[in-house]
Amino acid sequence: ERANMALTFDKYKGRLQMLPKERGWITGNLYMYQGFWHQSMRIISIETVMALQDTFKAHPTDIYLATLPKSGTTWLKALVFAIVNRNRYKNNSLSTHPLLISNPHNCLPFIETEIYRHTPTYAKAHSPRLFATHIPYISLPQSILQSNCRLIYLCRNPKDVLVSMFHFANKLRDKSGSLLTFEEAFELFSNGFMPIGPYWDHIKGYHKVSSEHPGKVLFLTYEDMKTDTLNHVKRVAKFLGYPFTEKEETEGAVQEIIRLCSFENLSEVNKHGNLREGIPNDAFFRKGEVGDWTNHLTNEMSQTLDRITREKFHGLDISF
Numbered sequence: 473e474r475a476n477m478a479l480t481f482d483k484y485k486g487r488l489q490m491l492p493k494e495r496g497w498i499t500g501n502l503y504m505y506q507g508f509w510h511q512s513m514r515i516i517s518i519e520t521v522m523a524l525q526d527t528f529k530a531h532p533t534d535i536y537l538a539t540l541p542k543s544g545t546t547w548l549k550a551l552v553f554a555i556v557n558r559n560r561y562k563n564n565s566l567s568t569h570p571l572l573i574s575n576p577h578n579c580l581p582f583i584e585t586e587i588y589r590h591t592p593t594y595a596k597a598h599s600p601r602l603f604a605t606h607i608p609y610i611s612l613p614q615s616i617l618q619s620n621c622r623l624i625y626l627c628r629n630p631k632d633v634l635v636s637m638f639h640f641a642n643k644l645r646d647k648s649g650s651l652l653t654f655e656e657a658f659e660l661f662s663n664g665f666m667p668i669g670p671y672w673d674h675i676k677g678y679h680k681v682s683s684e685h686p687g688k689v690l691f692l693t694y695e696d697m698k699t700d701t702l703n704h705v706k707r708v709a710k711f712l713g714y715p716f717t718e719k720e721e722t723e724g725a726v727q728e729i730i731r732l733c734s735f736e737n738l739s740e741v742n743k744h745g746n747l748r749e750g751i752p753n754d755a756f757f758r759k760g761e762v763g764d765w766t767n768h769l770t771n772e773m774s775q776t777l778d779r780i781t782r783e784k785f786h787g788l789d790i791s792f
C-alpha cells in the first residue's frame with residue numbers, strides 16, 4: 473500500500489518540471505499551481521494538492537478550517553477541537569484532555585497530512601470529522617465544495633504573517649544552509665512568493681465565497697479573535713452547530729475553553745517533542761501577539777505592504 477502511495481505521488485512529480493518556479497522559504501523551491509505558490513515540502517506541496525483533488529472525499533458533516541500558514545491555524549484548531557468535543561472530555565477523570573498532552577496539529581489534522589497516512593485516519597474518524605487545510609479555495613477538492621460541510625477561514629494582517637513566516641522558515645531551514653534575511657523575506661512576500669501565496673489572493677478567494685455563502689463559510693481574522701475571544705468562540709460554536717447553552721455560559725464553559733487553548737497553556741504543553749512530520753512542537757508558538765511587525769518592518773516596508781494591501785483589497789470589506 474505504501475509503495476502504491478509513493479507511485480501515486482511520483483505520477484504527480486513529473487508534472488512539476490513544467491511549472492513556474494521561485495525561491496522557497498524553507499527548502500528548495502516554490503512552484504505555481506492554479507495561481508498559487510506551493511512549497512516543495514511534503515505537506516504543502518503540489519503533489520499533495522493534486523492527489524487530494526483526485527481522491528479526497530468529503531462527508532457532509534465534515535468541518536474544515538482553512539488558513540494561510542502563520543495566520544493562527546494552531547489556535548483555531550485547538551479552539552474548534554475543544555468546542556466540538558467539549559462533552560467528550562468533560563468531568564471524565566479517566567481521560568486527560570488531548571490538548572493537555574498533544575499538539576493541536578495531532579488532534580485536528582490537515583487533509584494534506586492525512587493523505588500520506590498508511591491507512592488514513594479520516595476514513596474511520598468520529599463524526600463530525602474535523603480537518604484543516606492551507607489549500608486555496610480554487611484548488612480545494614471538488615467534494616469539499618459540493619458537499620454541505622462547513623468551513624471556517626481565519627486570516628491575519630499581512631505584516632504579522634510575514635514576520636511569523638520569517639521566523640518559522642528560519643527555524644525549519646536546513647541548518648547547514650544560510651538563513652533568510654528579513655529583507656529577502658519581505659521581497660518574496662511582497663511579490664506574492666510565499667508558501668500558498670500570494671497572501672492577498674488566498675484571502676480574497678475565501679472572502680468571496682464567504683460573502684456569497686455566509687452559512688457555509690465563516691470568515692474570521694486573528695485580530696478580531698484576539699480582541700474579543702469570548703464572542704468569537706461563541707460565534708464559532710454557533711456557526712458549527714454546537715452553540716453554548718445558557719447553563720454552559722453561566723458555568724464558564726466558554727472561558728474554560730479559551731483558557732485551555734490560550735497561547736500560555738498550549739506553548740507550555742508543546743515545549744518538547746516533534747510532530748510526525750518532524751517539525752518541533754514549539755515551532756508553532758512564538759509570541760502570539762498582534763503587531764509584532766513593528767519590531768521588524770521599516771517605515772518604508774510597512775508603507776509598501778499597506779499600499780499593496782489597499783490595492784488588492786480595494787472595495788472589499790476586509791480589515792485587520
Ligand code: A3P
Nearest residue numbers: 542543544545546547636734735757758759760
Ligand atoms: P507569531 O509567530 O506571531 O507568534 P499558525 O498556527 O498558522 O502556524 O500560526 C502561528 C502563529 O500563531 C504564531 O504567531 C504563534 O505564536 C501564534 N499562536 C499559536 N498558538 C496561539 C494561541 N493559542 N493563541 C494565539 N496565538 C497563537
